[in-house]
Amino acid sequence: MSTIDVRADELAPSQPRTHDTAPLTPPSPAFDFDVAIVGLGYVGLPTALAYHASGSRVLALDVSPRRLRTIAARGADLIDTDRERLDTALRTPAAFRLTSDTAELSRAAAIIVCVPTPVDHQQVPDLAPLRAACATVVAAARPGQLVMLTSTTYVGCTHDLVEAPLRERGFEIGRDVFVTFSAERIDPGNIGFAQEVVPRVVGGATPQCEEEGARLLARYAARVHRVSSLATAEMTKLLENTFRAVNIALANEFADICGALDVPVTEVIEAASTKPYGFMAFYPGPGVGGHCIPCDPHYLLWQLKALHVDAGVITEAMTRIAARPRRVVDRIRDVLGRAGKGTLGARVLVVGVTYKPDVADLRESPALEIIDHLIDVGAEVQYVDTHAPHIHLDSGRERDSLPDPAAFHPDIVLVHTRHHDADLAWLDGDAVVVDGTYRSSDIAGRVLL
Ligand SMILES: NC(=O)c1ccc[n+]([C@@H]2O[C@H](COP(=O)([O-])OP(=O)(O)OC[C@H]3O[C@@H](n4cnc5c(N)ncnc54)[C@H](O)[C@@H]3O)[C@@H](O)[C@H]2O)c1
Incomplete structure (x- = not known):
């Protein structure tokens, strides 16, 4: 496999590195790198940068040469602070090495796996990337190394894909090598919670593994919470994201109920949020996207199915979440009908197509399904989104973001995602606006989903 290096002659003079948190243990002289990050996506790249900023020598590995080129060209979708960190890291190639060569993993004292854990079209977990990454890590393992999985996954996965295969290779876990989750x-995109300030939960295959895992995280995380096993740590993440999924489904249902009773749902949620305990605000919307909420609960449901364990509440929430984009299409057709227009030939403009504000991430974005389905039922659909200049739909259709949305003269506008820098001044009041965010109260005459 090839190795992507940043050449010394491309480098600006090196800058002093900051050590936000001193490493608890000195870097091992037996290893060239303190930590290797496997998978440099929305999670892995900021993690690699956080370790580099804390003074660690980082081996940053991805199987995709294209991704490595994007990172080296400073083209990755990052918040400003991580963009600055990347600039600094790329100036110090001895301490931040980009590579696709998996053989180099044996040079790192710790290996952190951050590869995707998606679901397929049948919502069945696709473990192929994680299996491949773990197999590589196990094959490269050498005494003294720590392996940490950080990808969201089913309970028992770290045992199945890392701990058991390492034992088969003859390692004693907790003595020769350390296995953690x-x-x-x-x-991503949230500047309110820097990665370092969010506490980390860690579990180990043995108490010594847990100890080593906590040390590794403490190099950059402000707080580490230890749990008694790998399974507890795996299940904690599943609870966190299932909790969000169920509450988003409930918020959507409350929005529909409030619509039927003509009560403003956002005002209700904000009022309920004044209660300092026992309530947490979740807001309704046009559906959920990204790599977490539409996927993670399915890892749990898939596992429970094999055990014949019922999880009715979670199943229902995920069904409702999956149905939400169709509900948006129905609502658009309904609003058009009330304005005396049919869907056939109606000009629909979607504002914002990424799955949430201020990121370029289109994975699982409800907007893609909404646009495809609106076109299926005869509408003429265009979109505008400065964060996503081009989209591919599941149907194979493609669209480019309109440079001049006003010139499209839409019959109806769906505000799907509102980036903080989005300029909606061109909305002249002629088009009907459906507010999929429920929170664009500045748009005169908007109707809610
Ligand atoms: N994106 C989020 O908001 C978020 C938040 C918390 C947790 N997570 C979890 O983190 C994990 C990673 O998510 P992500 O959003 O960073 O994914 P991503 O798709 O953005 O990036 C994954 C990277 O891994 C690389 N990769 C795939 N297989 C590989 C292999 N075998 N070896 C090396 N590299 C490989 C890909 O090329 C890609 O660059 C997932 O389990 C996800 O559920 C994601």
């Missing part, structure tokens, strides 16, 4: 809690 600590789910990543990063919220």
Whole structure:
């Protein structure tokens, strides 16, 4: 496999590195790198940068040469602070090495796996990337190394894909090598919660593994919460994201109920939020996207199915979540009908197509399904989104973001995602606006979903 290096002659003079948190244990002289990050996506790249900023020598590995080129060209979708960190890291190649060569993993004292854990079209977990990454890590393992899985996954996965295969290779876990799980809690694009300030939960295959895992995380995380096993740590992440999924489904249902009773749902949620305990605000919307909420609860449901364990509440929430984009299409057709227009030939403009504000991430975005389905029923659909200049729909259709949305003269506008820098000044009041965010109260005459 090839190795992507940043050449010394491309480098600006090196800058002093900051050590936000001193490493608890000195870097081992037996290893060239303190930590290797496997998978440099929305989670892995910021994690690699956080370790580098804390003074660790980082081996940053991805199987995709294209991804490595994007990172080296500073083209990755990052918040500003991580963009600055990347600039600094790329100036110090001895301490931040980008590579696709898996053989190099044996040079790192600790290996953190951050590869995708998606679901397929039948909502069955696709473990292929995680299996491949773990097999690589196990094959490269050498005495003294620590392996940490951070990808969200089913309960028992770290045992199945890392602990058991390492034992088969003859390692004694907790003595020769250390096996841990600590789910990543990063919220890409959210500048309110820096990765370092969010506590990490860690479990180990043995108490010594847990200890070593906590040390590794403490190099950059402000707080580490230890749990008694790998399974507890794995299940903690599943609870966190299932909790969100169920509450989003409930918020959507409350929005529909409030619509039927003509009560403003956002005002209700904000009023309920004044209660300092026993309530947490979740807001309704056009559906959920990204790599977590539409996927993670299915890892649990898939596992429970094999055990014949009923999880009715979670199953119902996930069914409702999956149905939400169709509900949006029905509502658009309904609003058009009330304005005396049919769907056939109606000009629909979707504002914001990424799954949440201020990221370029289109994975599982409800907007894609909404647009495809609106086109299926005869509407003429365009979109505008400065964070997503081009989209591919599941149907194979493609669209480009409109440079001049006003010139499209839409019959109806769906505000799907509102980036903080989105300019809606062109909305002249002629088009009907459906507010899929429920929170665009500045748009005169909007109707809610
Ligand atoms: N994105 C989020 O908001 C978020 C938040 C918390 C946790 N997570 C979890 O973190 C994990 C990673 O998610 P992500 O959003 O960073 O994924 P991503 O798709 O953005 O990035 C994954 C990267 O891993 C690389 N990769 C795939 N297989 C590999 C292999 N065998 N070896 C090396 N690299 C490989 C891909 O090329 C890609 O660059 C998932 O389990 C996800 O559920 C994601």
